[in-house]
Amino acid sequence: MSAIIQKLADDLYQARANLASIDFIRHQLEEGDLDSAYAISELNTKRREEEFNLRRVGRKVGLTNPMVQKKAGVDQPDYGIVLDDMVFQSPVDRPRSAFIRPKIEAELAFVLKSDILDADIHSVKAAIDYVVPAMELVDCRYHNYRMSILDTVADNAACEGLVVGEARKTLDEVDLDQVEMVLYRGDEEITRGVGRNVLQGPINAIQWLAETSIRTGKPLRAGEILLSGSIGMIVDWDEDVTYTAKYSHGFGEVSATLISKEASND
Numbered sequence: 001m002s003a004i005i006q007k008l009a010d011d012l013y014q015a016r017a018n019l020a021s022i023d024f025i026r027h028q029l030e031e032g033d034l035d036s037a038y039a040i041s042e043l044n045t046k047r048r049e050e051e052f053n054l055r056r057v058g059r060k061v062g063l064t065n066p067m068v069q070k071k072a073g074v075d076q077p078d079y080g081i082v083l084d085d086m087v088f089q090s091p092v093d094r095p096r097s098a099f100i101r102p103k104i105e106a107e108l109a110f111v112l113k114s115d116i117l118d119a120d121i122h123s124v125k126a127a128i129d130y131v132v133p134a135m136e137l138v139d140c141r142y143h144n145y146r147m148s149i150l151d152t153v154a155d156n157a158a159c160e161g162l163v164v165g166e167a168r169k170t171l172d173e174v175d176l177d178q179v180e181m182v183l184y185r186g187d188e189e190i191t192r193g194v195g196r197n198v199l200q201g202p203i204n205a206i207q208w209l210a211e212t213s214i215r216t217g218k219p220l221r222a223g224e225i226l227l228s229g230s231i232g233m234i235v236d237w238d239e240d241v242t243y244t245a246k247y248s249h250g251f252g253e254v255s256a257t258l259i260s261k262e263a264s265n266d
Contacts, residue, residue: 004028005036009043012155015141016044019100024142026150037153038216045081045156057225058082058109059213060136061205062157063149064198064229074149077199079209080157082225088163090135091255096239099139099160102258104237105230106183106245108176108195108202109134109164116220119211125203127220130168131176133251135243136227137161138234162227165254167247177201180248181231186241191232202228239263 008025015022029036048054060080063069069076088094096102113129139160142151152158177196182189199205205228213219220226237243239260246253 002036005039006043008154009040009047012040012141013044013047015100019097021100021143022141024147024151025154026148029150033150034153037150040154041080041156045083048083052085054083054085056081057084057087057223058162058227059209059220059224060157060159060162060227061209061229062152062159064205065193065231065233067197067233074152076149077205077208077229078149078153078157079212080159082159082162082227086159086161087225088161088256090163090165090253091242091257092163093257093259094137094161096258096260099237099258101140101145102160102237103138103140103145103234104243104256105136105138105234106181106232106254107134107136107198107227107230108132108179108251109162110202110206110226110228112220112222112224112226114222116210117214119207119214121203121207124207124210125171127222128171128206130170131174132168133165133245133247133254134227135163135245135254135256136230137163137237137256159227162225163254163256164225165252167250167252169249169251171203174249174251176203178249179231179251182246183232183235184244184246185235185238190235193230193232195231197231198229205229
């Protein structure tokens with residue numbers, strides 16, 4: 001493990017702990033060095049597991065929507081790790097004081113009933129227990145969101161949590177490519193999309209994650225919850241107003257509210 005990887009991991013870890021932004025790390029790595037970026041993220045995940053007695057319960061695929069890729073200035077997906085203190089049931093209130101630059105996005109999440117040891121589409125589908133509506137709670141440890149793929153990968157793909165709804169659907173029950181989602185800020189619609197926005201279909205994001213996980217020696221395991229990527233645009237998560245993602249095909253809705261310090265003291 002190189003000294004620079006450890007240093008950058010320490011910098012990002014302290015930024016998260018202290019809620020203090022840092023400069024992008026990409027300038028201290030070789031261009032395109034994704035292995036080092038993922039190594040940084042892995043170091044910090046292990047550190048959180050050990051310091052807070054947490055366990056891994058899932059993973060997220062990010063940057064799967066071409067609109068989101070363009071906005072983020074990248075041309076490929078990435079992934080991050082979900083620990084057990086990052087999963088919430090809808091509706092949820094989260095404190096503004098836990099975030100640096102909060103954003104939010106609406107997705108579909110997959111729960112596995114078996115390990116995925118082969119990444120062909122048949123094996124991937126066979127391993128999926130059910131699908132749930134979800135929102136990802138996003139944060140970034142940098143001064144702004146103009147990240148490269150190296151910056152976001154090193155920062156656990158900017159994942160700070162996920163919120164899941166009650167509805168559960170099997171793959172046989174619904175065509176996920178056709179699922180429509182509308183995200184509201186209070187009563188105001190702020191983004192919408194359809195399932196096929198996610199790599200031409202959310203299942204393709206899970207297959208990409210399965211392939212990547214097998215290649216890196218960390219295959220997807222039974223019981224994991226997997227975020228497949230944003231159906232609409234990622235948006236700012238403002239304080240003291242409820243954000244609600246409403247879905248078609250019986251998926252219902254998911255909601256989350258970011259509570260300001262002032263409101264929490266009322």
